[in-house]
Structure formats: C-alpha cells, structure tokens
Amino acid sequence: NGMALANGPDEVVLARPDGTEIDWLHYDETWYSLAVAIGVDPKYQDAGNNDDKMHWCVQTSIVSTGGEPGTPGELNDGCE
Numbered sequence: 001n002g003m004a005l006a007n008g009p010d011e012v013v014l015a016r017p018d019g020t021e022i023d024w025l026h027y028d029e030t031w032y033s034l035a036v037a038i039g040v041d042p043k044y045q046d047a048g049n050n051d052d053k054m055h056w057c058v059q060t061s062i063v064s065t066g067g068e069p070g071t072p073g074e075l076n077d078g079c080e
Helices: none
Strands: 010-015 021-027 036-040 054-059
Touching: none
Parallel strands: none
Antiparallel strands: 010 021, 036 054
16 A cells, blocks of 8 residues: 555545545645655644645755755754
8 A cells, every 4th residue: 555646636535444534635746846746734634724825835844854944753943
C-alpha cells in the first residue's frame, strides 16, 4: 500500500480504520513548486485552518541524512 499525490487537483483524506473522516485537504497545481518542500505552519495545524494555502510555506530545516529540506517526524517550520 502506498500513497501518490498528483501534481494537479487532488485531495488527501485522513480517516480512521472504521471510515470516520478525521481531516481532508483539497489542493491544485498552484500548491506545487518544483523541488520545494512545503508544510503547514504549526499554528494552523487544526482541521479548519490547515486547508488555507496561506498557512503553508517553504520548509528550510533539514532533519534527514539525505540533506533534503523537510521536517518528517518533527514540528514543521513556522511561516513567519
């Protein structure tokens, strides 16, 4: 089982095993930038505010050994 994100209009839905929806995010090609990691500002990670593209920004912290920007398993960078 894997997950693939489209570079065009798509959505991500988080659900419990029983099908109860926890959160969702609809995005389109305006969210995409080549070779750029983006993340939601930690202040806006609730189910309503994380839907607004204005609360997402480029992630510059590097926490992996590969040297790629991003914060997997860690708190996202802030967008200030």
